[in-house]
Amino acid sequence: MKFTELDLPQPVLKGIEAVGFTDLTPVQEESIPLALAGKDVAGQAQTGTGKTAAFLIALFTRLLQSKSKTSNNPRALIIAPTRELVVQIWEDAKGLGAFCPFKLQPIFGGVDYEKQRQALQDGVDVIIATPGRLIDYAKQGVFSFHRIEALVIDEADRMFDMGFIKDLRYIMRKLPPFEKRQTMLYSATLSHRVMELAYEFMDLAEKVSVAPEQVTAERVEQVLYHVGRREKFALLLGLMKKMEDPCRMLLFVNTKREAEHLTGRLKVNGYKAEVISGDIPQKKRMRILDDFKANRLHYLVGTDVASRGIHIDGVTHVVNYDLPQDPEDYVHRIGRTARAGASGLAISFADEDLVFYLSDIEGYIGFSIPAVFPENEDFCHDYKRYVPRKKVPADDRRRPAEKGRKPPRRRTGRSKGGTKPGGGSSAK
Known part of the structure; x- marks a missing residue:
């Protein structure tokens, strides 16, 4: 199936063409039509199968159809477990959304705190974030979750593995009710705990499973x-x-x-x-x-x-x-x-x-x-040996001796007064 066969807005189609996509992957073919129809989707798909493009295309289409204006309160939220994944989704979103009038903002720790804060205050349509810093800004009142129209949770199984589930539940409880927003969840495995999350916070999610018998990539x-x-x-x-x-x-x-x-x-x-x-x-x-x-x-x-x-x-x-x-x-x-x-x-x-x-x-x-x-x-047996540097604790480091100054002599056991170690005097 080709992307041109889908009922997509022109800005989205132009973005798809610009990044060179023509045919849908299996996960895209199963999940995008459901998402375009307004359904919640819980998808099982391995990395590299095109799931990021699947939820971005559906997300951009929904936002274009709603025609809400940009404000400092986001319209869509994408949550991912790692900073690297946030950056990757953001880069993919910039490519696919190049012809869409959306302001995209990644939020994650380890980079300029005030710069991200200011970007949120200036107005944003889509936030792509790890849970920690996102909650920090929300608690300070930098933005609110009340305008969220669409939520995406990527690599949900990893959220559990990395201990983010409490943060994720906190965020989802702050969002509008599930019947007033669309939710797309993707995971490498739709385990019991992942599906429990879907049952609690999604509106009768349609389960999509792509080639579960083929766990590893075919190529x-x-x-x-x-x-x-x-x-x-x-x-x-x-x-x-x-x-x-x-x-x-x-x-x-x-x-x-x-x-x-x-x-x-x-x-x-x-x-x-x-x-x-x-x-x-x-x-x-x-x-x-x-x-x-x-x-x-x-x-x-x-x-x-x-x-x-x-x-x-x-x-x-x-x-x-x-x-x-x-x-x-x-x-x-x-x-x-x-x-x-x-x-x-x-x-x-x-x-x-x-x-x-x-x-x-x-x-x-x-x-x-x-x-x-x-x-x-x-085997290559003639390789060079590597000797790692030993890290010296700060307390064990000594100041280098001054130039021309001899190091102090070690004490031999005699006292200043000439007393021998045994207690007797050396004086005659």
């Missing part, structure tokens, strides 16, 4: 290497040396410490890599992601905070340097590649510490990942 080639923990880096370098340039690779680990360590090892061996995790300041994270999108950076190492927040076309390889403990995280990680109809390769390392999670992952995705036992030529 992702998956391969698993059984390798010892101490040999993983040598295998990684050996595989990287065989890859064709240019490549754009995401590497996932389970801890922030391991992310920093792996990034250091890659840099020492000549690979331009950066780390993205929850400890990185927001401005630096955005700069790193911009470099990765612009192909100025080819290797990005991240924890699972990145697996849900990075939506970048053109990622050629995903490496699970550490197997994830949660099977759903495996799906979200490898979903960073093979987006928008492209193909991609997902490589996973199963070492002696993490191989125990493999059976749960394969049970969740419904098949066994093709396994390979690497040969000696697959």
